[in-house]
Amino acid sequence: MTACLEIAGLSATLANGVRVLRDVSLTVEPGEVRALVGESGAGKSMIGKAVLGVLPPSVRTAAGHILLEGTDLGTLSPKARRTLIGAKTALIPQDPLTALNPSRRIGPQMTDRLVKILGWGGQQADQRIRQLLDEVQIRDPARVVASYPHELSGGMRQRVLIAAAFAAEPRLIIADEPTTALDVTVQKQTLKLIAAMQRERGTAILFVTHDLGVVAKISQRVSVLYAGRVVEEADTAALFAAPRHAYTRALMQATPRYTDPAASLKPVDEKVLAELALEVATADREWETPHG
């Protein structure tokens, strides 16, 4: 079976040659939720951006391939690439307030993608959006469609964006910290919603998060990232049963846990970080040799 998303040996550098992604490989199988977990600066959002073809201009892909349902994005013309990405993927962003245009009503913002990129008819798109809003349990879709972003609560805005992401039936959704800005009770509702919609449709999700708690609940497989490198990859159940890498273990012990306060919130051992820095430096040396 072809993977929904395959990333092979992806490396990216800044203009000054500093690597931000170091030989990242991972796959997302159809219908699975693959978590990408790491602390700030680990490059987890960068991977999502690379897949969507929206890396910032300062970042250059130096090596590697990204395959969407078997098609290598690097072999396509920019236009064909954009069309393919637009048809097969969607994004659920972290901050719904910055992702929505404050001066436009919700409805047209949601149909834009369907009409302008996928060529749907206006009425058809409108109908689809209302149906999706209903599915994300917005009780009064007509009112929401006519609202401006500031008139909705944070949880509502995030549900609007979830509806928008699923609207065109993408094969792959990149969810970039979609619940980080939400209150904990709203976060739970939102995760339940994403999981239910994902299951029903068999959509694959690359779920970017910093929260091991969210990883445990939402994903089937997980890649742990540090300094742009995948330090551990495992089935989620196996990772939580027996983390193999020292950094994963340290992260788990640092994560607060109300059921076991004494064993949680342990500061990360300096030795672990020193070893990681060494691993990264070694990898960079090996990488520089063949690439000059």
Place this chain on the structure above:
Amino acid sequence: MAEPLFRVRGLKVALPDMARKPLLGNAPMIEILKGLDFDLPARSVTGIVGESGSGKSTLGRALVRLSEPQEGSILFEGHDIAHLPEKGLKLLRRDLQMIFQDPMSSLNPRRTIGAIIAAPLKQNGMADNLSERVAEALRRVGLPENFAGRYRHELSGGQRQRVGIARALALSPKFVLADEIVSGLDVSTQAQILTLLEKLADEMGLTVAFISHDLSVIRRLCRQVIVMRSGEIVESGPTDALFAVPRHAYTRDLIAAIPLPEIDPGWLYGEPVVAAGP
């Protein structure tokens, strides 16, 4: 139990509702805190937990008198400071200190770390041996003394928050308000900062109000908890008891909503998705 450091009764705070302010004239007032009664025991860390809009930060700001309450009394060591004028407050500042959520915006970008820590010392007549006092404040939070000559942009997030703590503790206050001080930090850094605060509060015999949305963090750090929602106290009590037998349904929901880092399929698929109306 010993006499509490703070005894708060009938605390009401209202703020102008800028969303409904007419073009000309004053904004209508909106009641944020709806008459709160609670004590903060001395030499102990009390957690104040709630979701956004629950009024937890407003409560913190009233305690350290960054805002003046409309009604009610705030007894600090037996004296009502609820309506103390600016002059009286100045004497209190030394005892009531704050650590803020975002150390990036609470540290002046144009001043050295040393100058930032020295400022409250100068304000409060502790200008003698200034460099020695600054060095000690830095040592206390585990930063090298030469950080006094650096600027905020040269520091990592965790180091900046250490400076925030150093500044608050430089005056040896009796009370520290810590408002979401780790919510902007990575988990590994968060653990360091909390361990540090825990140690210093213990060593210096501080009374701390620890405001957070994260019950897991509260569980580890605080001896008692106040749970807030919509400007009211839903439930309060010793942390152990509150987690063992949460009395209020809202507290139970809050605890149940925390995604623990362990496998539990029932958490996501157990109950039907609850709709929160538009």
